Amino acid sequence: MRQAGRSLPEYRELRKGIGMLESCFDPELVCEITMQPIRRHGVDAAILFSDIVVPLKAAGIDLDIVAGVGPVVATPVRDTADVRALPRLRPEEVGAIVEGVRLLTDALGDVPLIGFAGAPFTLASYLVEGGPSKNHERTKAMMYADPKTWHQLLGVLTDITIAFLKAQIDAGVDALQLFDSWAGALSQADYREYVMPHSQRVFAEVADAGIPRIHFGVGTGELLGAMGEAGADVVGVDWRVPLNEAVRRVGPGKALQGNLDPAVLFAGPEAVEAHARRIAAEADEAIVLGATGHIFNLGHGVLPDTDPGVITALVELVHEL
């Protein structure tokens, strides 16, 4: 359950007066924040506390995460010269994250750790727009008007993503998840032409590690098949598409992750149980239809106002089911 931390009082306490990026580059904090939902909820795996812009910052790109806004990039990337000027990521630049992963593999014991990175398209959107964007118009403008520069940009970001994931793999993560948070803004045709070859290279370059590779997005109903083809072993599904339909789009031979609407956690225990049971039944059907497994999860991050007790009860219920 990604972003479970932000609903926890112990997380808010720990983060008091400490910026988001500062926390992401502090190995002790990375370890402690990653551990908090494990202790509290007893979930079956931990996901590394980080942010998708962490490898960009580490590589030397001038950006910050502004509370209430999101990542803000000092100099947006708009043309070939900007792309050429982008740095590469040297593994030692993410030494703090690597150290956090090492602390975690000790602290977690038998609980597996999922590594974390943003996918090239979503990273590109932040760099081109200069921050969060509802419509990604400048990103798409570069994509459509200047595909050569676009593919150069995504090539650089793919290299950075691969270097970041390899550093996490070397440090001992047991699985990895690639977040393409904004891919759902694209049609399938555009995803296949402008994005998929790069995500494909990310997954191919980390295949040797032999650990499960999860691919996640939101509003990606049209893209589920393509996101699986990009090379993931597990495809994340949001609540808009039932798992027994998602399996038809993804095809057999891959696992599914999801897909409880985080808003259901605000609707009381009966609604949570009804939805969890429905999802478990749809997951069973998906497995009959060829899915290799199901990771019960929310279809998106935990919302900040979520009652942590509701999450703990949900985890217990899922374990029973």
Add this chain to the structure above:
Amino acid sequence: MRQAGRSLPEYRELRKGIGMLESCFDPELVCEITMQPIRRHGVDAAILFSDIVVPLKAAGIDLDIVAGVGPVVATPVRDTADVRALPRLRPEEVGAIVEGVRLLTDALGDVPLIGFAGAPFTLASYLVEGGPSKNHERTKAMMYADPKTWHQLLGVLTDITIAFLKAQIDAGVDALQLFDSWAGALSQADYREYVMPHSQRVFAEVADAGIPRIHFGVGTGELLGAMGEAGADVVGVDWRVPLNEAVRRVGPGKALQGNLDPAVLFAGPEAVEAHARRIAAEADEAIVLGATGHIFNLGHGVLPDTDPGVITALVELVHEL
């Protein structure tokens, strides 16, 4: 092209110092603002300048449209008592809009005028959340936890929407468009259970007028069939689903509207032309597959930074095609 106004200097000039709601209740301004894109771009139909919260405000609900935020509701609707306290809309309360429509039917001559209303689910989201919401968690919480109150709320909003549309029909609109801007946040099963019966009642109650009824949403790939079944003659499609696929979901016997990504208008004339030609070709296929027609449009509103000259050129190109 909905919201074409906000990209026009003459619109910004006219709105200087005048609030959004104030403009919506001023018949002369409603007429002038609706006319501006007609004069400038030569589009084939006008869409009434308004906002989805206008009938709520007219009925007496305390709300305002805050620049840079959106609609803000003074007292959010959270329980049965709140729902029972909601007012109904009397036709004379939207007299200013009716007068605007009358001025427009004169000013437009042969150019048809499309009436405008928000759909019950989207109106409910604003009332329950108290303003714009990314995740609609309180809205969905009411829907799942207290379906009886939920259906009462949507019943009231359906009555208001019908009264608002009937007033526009009586004043002479030639078509109407029902905007369910946030419906794409729902799965199809939830849409069918919690939303569709109410949208269905809206369309049924205005059927006698014999004018085309358009239903619009964004991110509604999973809902296209259900949104057509709700009773629309025309289903709006965003850019995520090609029209030759949308027709399969909507089924034969209805027209499609869309579906150029508004971001394409930032990508230069070659990209605009390529996408417009692709959409025209996909629309031709959709008609072979049973669609009764195609209204060329953007898949969402015009973005504020759009160059108006690009829109004018696109309209010319579409007329040529």
